Amino acid sequence: MTAAESAVDASRDLGDGVLLPRAATLRRFVWLSRCPTPASIDFVEAHPYASDPSLVGAPRPGDSVSYVYQGWHLESRFATTALNAIYFARRAQARLAMQDSRLVDNVALKIIIPANCASLPEDVMVALREQIRAEV
Template structure:
């Protein structure tokens, strides 16, 4: 058994150099695309399918009105921040939207399902990918391709739950946006 590894052949060195060049090119292209993309907080509405955002329990929010909101409730000294984020691992990271404080309670609501435990961005992406795979396997049109989730940031010290925030949001939905 040799004490050191065998030297690479010229073909192996060339292949390795080509792979390294492709990785560098891929990283450069991804960085350039992400730099040119507008951050989600500055978009005026969402340009996707135009379908409403599902708030759960029959509540829908018009996509054109899906922008950053602040809600004042009597139980909280500071306002509650509500943002609409793209529920896709292929879009900008939703955890960067809204600027929560270190002790604020952050939750995502996707199609009425509250995700407020650890690794919520990963769970949001897993649900998205499962719905996408299900749609592809059953031959349905892709229902999750441009869906939005609701990001709720409850300030520290505020006793209100994300479910209560969603109930307030559904109650304040623009007229005609609730399902029959």
């Protein structure tokens, strides 16, 4: 693995040029203007050999749960199965392209939006990026 590949693997791309160091991928809470309680974001492993991502976090009845992985927004009750399918597809693509399959990013974001909130996962991602930019 080259130094550039190590640097990319050491951080998570959250879009819009926002990179988060892997060491900082902990549970975060994001306040949204239309929500009386914050949305939570957990960074979960998106492959079948890790803990079940649906067990991470504690959604309450009525909360909206979605996952963001490799540019995909997954919101169905079969989202964890879709995470595994995308993971295997990315690994297969890396192998067929003769790339190091260890470079496949396997971290997904699990977003829990409170039941009394009218925001979308995209709104949470925008707020998360703003929060991280403010920290730097």
